[in-house]
Amino acid sequence: MPQASIVVVGAGLAGLRACEGLRSRGFEGRITLVGDEPHLPYDRPPLSKQFLAGEWELDRVMLSSPEKIAGLGLDLRIGPEQRAVSLDLGVRRLVLASGEAVGFDGLVLATGSAARKLPDLNRLPGVHVLRTLDDAMALREVLVRPGARLALAGAGFIGLEVAATARRLGAEVTVVEPLEVPLGRVLGPVLGRACEAMHREEGVSFHLGTVVESVRAGSDGAAQPSGTGELACRLSNGQVVEVDALLVGIGAAPSVGFLEGSGLQAGPDGIVCDRFLTAGPGVVVAGDVARWPAPGWRVPAGDEETAPTVRVEHRTNAAEQGEVAAASLLAYLGLPTAPTAPAAATDLAPQAHELPYVWSDQYGVKIQALGLPRNDDEVVIVEGNPSERRFLALYGRGGRLQAAVGFSRPRHVMMVRPLLERGATLSEARALFS
Ligand SMILES: Cc1cc2nc3c(=O)[nH]c(=O)nc-3n(C[C@H](O)[C@H](O)[C@H](O)COP(=O)(O)OP(=O)(O)OC[C@H]3O[C@@H](n4cnc5c(N)ncnc54)[C@H](O)[C@@H]3O)c2cc1C
The missing domain is CATH 3.50.50.60 (FAD/NAD(P)-binding domain)
Structure with missing residues (x-):
């Protein structure tokens, strides 16, 4: 050549x-x-x-x-x-x-x-983002400490995965999310609520429809010497959450x-x-x-x-x-x-590269999304039950199938692939599981 x-x-x-x-x-x-x-x-x-x-x-x-x-x-x-x-x-x-x-x-x-950052908070010790290996190493160092407390600004896929991992490590986790439902922008309200329920069952606290308004170093406002010391996060709902680290997960x-x-x-x-x-x-x-x-x-x-x-x-x-x-x-x-x-x-x-696929692992549940779900799509659960963390949901728009999202349902998600590829209707896809 x-x-x-x-x-x-x-x-x-x-x-x-x-x-x-x-x-x-x-x-x-x-x-x-x-x-x-x-x-x-x-x-x-x-x-x-x-x-x-x-x-x-x-x-x-x-x-x-x-x-x-x-x-x-x-x-x-x-x-x-x-x-x-x-x-x-x-x-x-x-x-x-x-x-x-x-x-x-x-x-x-x-x-x-x-990673997008919150401009005013960037330089505060204890405020993290997660995009790179170095970011992960810094966050891991905080989470492995006994009794670690973590706040998450943003409940997207990455934030919720960190919440699940942090809970498994025994950390106390508080999620602060501006929308009324976690993952709302990506998966819409039905599956967002299913995710929220799963995290609540695992001990995560949520402040929904809320933002982190300001962060001070030290519970008493005094900077901590370690670089990962206490942070006092003031929320838009008036509450103050004291944590060891804040992860900004805003995309x-x-x-x-x-x-x-x-x-x-x-x-x-x-x-x-x-x-x-x-x-x-x-x-x-x-x-x-x-x-x-x-x-x-x-x-x-x-x-x-x-x-x-x-x-x-x-x-x-x-x-x-x-x-x-x-x-x-x-x-x-x-x-x-x-x-x-x-x-x-x-x-x-x-x-x-035309049929997007994403997965996320949280508490041993594999969440898989094939296609591009939108938060205003019609959503129908065609198999399983959200309360058992095992189900398949189909997303449709204008009568056409747009996406399939499964919680621990890998085989069912992949069954929908050919239908998505040929632009099937939502009814055709529902029929597959009736
Ligand atoms: C914590 C985390 C968890 C994730 N989990 C999942 C998951 O479960 N499932 C899933 O489907 N996806 C997941 N993703 C998303 C997935 O990792 C990304 O879609 C994927 O990494 C994109 O690959 P990329 O090569 O396009 O970009 P990147 O992986 O971002 O690589 C781009 C590289 O280019 C470098 N670069 C940028 N600008 C310049 C420059 N000017 N000069 C030189 N180098 C530059 C960057 O530093 C980086 O190293 C996750 C992402 C993160 C951060």
């Missing part, structure tokens, strides 16, 4: 899968993998689960062994000084924080997203700052690309940062104008898109793939 050089920005899951996809398709040119964290690529889901619980050590969190990564023959640039700070597509150069400029023929943008924002002025359509909603993940000539996107055209099944008739694109912050999507991005880029560069190479982008794109 002719020589060409490819730069992959973001040494996370999507970036690593893109590198592997390039090599498995026979690309022998230079691949520079640029990442701003001081670690080899690691997996994030365990950071709120097994790693945080202390069940898994570092080696199980890594996405690949150092030997396998060495086998990919990458020009590996990782660490804060390798952070991409600007992109000039005219001369095809990426500038790093160190000042070095790296040229490329093809570019993969896989910079993921970064993540795509990491696109370095693309300003690059000419790419990039902003707080991600980087816009086509269904083969192409964002510009020789530039492909993958993972949390990608915003791609919504698949037809997802957009009810008449809604095309308001929901033309989608961005998904889930693991399966990032892994699949890394593959699609690699195949798309090789097609753009006009490089033939090896005879035994995995599928081309045209084969992968329609089926691979």
Whole structure:
């Protein structure tokens, strides 16, 4: 295969899968993998689960062994000084924080997203976010202390997973959530309440329809010397919750700052690309940062104008898109793939990254969502019972099936996949379980 050089920005899951996809398709040119964290690529889901619980050590969190990564023959640039700070597509150069400029023929943008923070609280000792391995190590240190008390600002998937892990470690957990129901924005009220009930049964306290208004270091307002000492969180309902740590879990924002002025359509909603993940000539996107055209099944008739694109912050999507991005880029560069190479982008794109899938583990219950549930969807429970933490719910909009969400129902969730893929109606899906 002719020589060409490819730069992959973001040494996370999507970036690593893109590198592997390039090599498995026979690309022998230079691949520079640029990442701003001081670690080899690691997996994030365990950071709120097994790693945080202390069940898994570092080696199980890594996405690949150092030997396998060495086998990919990458020009590996990782660490804060390798952070991409600007992109000039005219001369095809990426500038790093160190000042070095790296040229490329093809570019993969896989910079993921970064935890949103509450601006005033950031620098207070004891206030945490959870996105990186370093974040998880800092939080773990607090949670393993006997009698630890944790407050969570935000009851999304990650926050609730941390709540479950912290309870298992014996910590006292208080969740503060602006909506009236946890996970309300993602799963809607019916399943949100089921989740809330499960956490209450496990001893989690909730302040719903409430925000953390202010935080003071020390129960008496005095700063603690340890850096993880007491915090007094004043809530909008007038109560004060005293804890050892506050985890701010209010979502993540795509990491696109370095693309300003690059000419790419990039902003707080991600980087816009086509269904083969192409964002510009020789530039492909993958993972949390990608915003791609919504698949037809997802957009009810008449809604095309308001929901033309989608961005998904889930693991399966990032892994699949890394593959699609690699195949798309090789097609753009006009490089033939090896005879035994995995599928081309045209084969992968329609089926691979169009049906989002996410799971979450809480108290031994595997919550799985296939498709894209919306909080205003019609929800019907077709199998099992929420009070037993084992059930399947179907989500429909405009009569069309949109998603299936199961609590400890993996087989049932997957039974719905073909129906979602062919744009079945909600009634057809209900019939499957009647
Ligand atoms: C705690 C936690 C638990 C999760 N649990 C689940 C789960 O149970 N199920 C699920 O489906 N998903 C889960 N997710 C989401 C899933 O991990 C993400 O969707 C996935 O990691 C996205 O991969 P990515 O490669 O697109 O981005 P990332 O994993 O964010 O990787 C991007 C990398 O690029 C780096 N980067 C950013 N900007 C630059 C720059 N300018 N220069 C160089 N490098 C840069 C970042 O530091 C990062 O290392 C979880 C996420 C977290 C944080």
